[in-house]
Amino acid sequence: MSTNLGEDLKDSLEKFAKDCNSNERLMVMNKDWNRVIHVCASDIKCDYTLVSKDGSISLTPGKPSSADMVVQSSAEILTSVFYGEVSPNEPYNEGTLRVQGSEQDVLRLDFITAMLWEE
Template sequence: MATAQELYDALRDFAERYAAEPRLKVMNRDWNRVIHVAPTDLEDADFTLTLKDGVLTLQRGAPQAAQLVVRADSETLTDLFYGDISPTEPYMDGRLRVEASEEDTMRLDVITLMIWGE
């Protein structure tokens, strides 16, 4: 199990890598979404990733409303946002749940693909 701070650091790292990839800003300029990152084994350790005009920001706490909810245990989420594991593996074995439309789920995966190039 990861700690809330570890997960926060992983998300911040993810946001920094996103910002360092200019193609992502162009790609997502019209894709305004609120993403709720919800660890299943930590209390009060929810986070919100907000994509607006291609810019990704990170906030502590759960959003009022979200288009995507990324749900898994804290260890999986931390590994995932650090890029230590591909999101597909935990998604396929049921550890990772993405509550969103198929198109949004695909877009999120493509973002990780462009950040880590796998």
């Protein structure tokens, strides 16, 4: 079960990075947003690192040595968020998604998901 959840989370993060990197306008918007984001699925103790640099997003397994933002929730919720099935706002407001970081960075991550998936 944990393995499947971990794989699903990895797939969702890979898709998120791919969608960001194939959106030229978003890449321009993020050109100066250089951040390290720690994605932590606390229920299955699984960590990933998203790096936003010069407009591109890359994904590596494991936790970073230091992060600008930490996005923490269950693997299932994180997977839904990074697949764009739910807006991060919903679990965030319900208290099931925790985000540590500056308000500007929280807004930016939320903005990226809005640009990618909202219609």
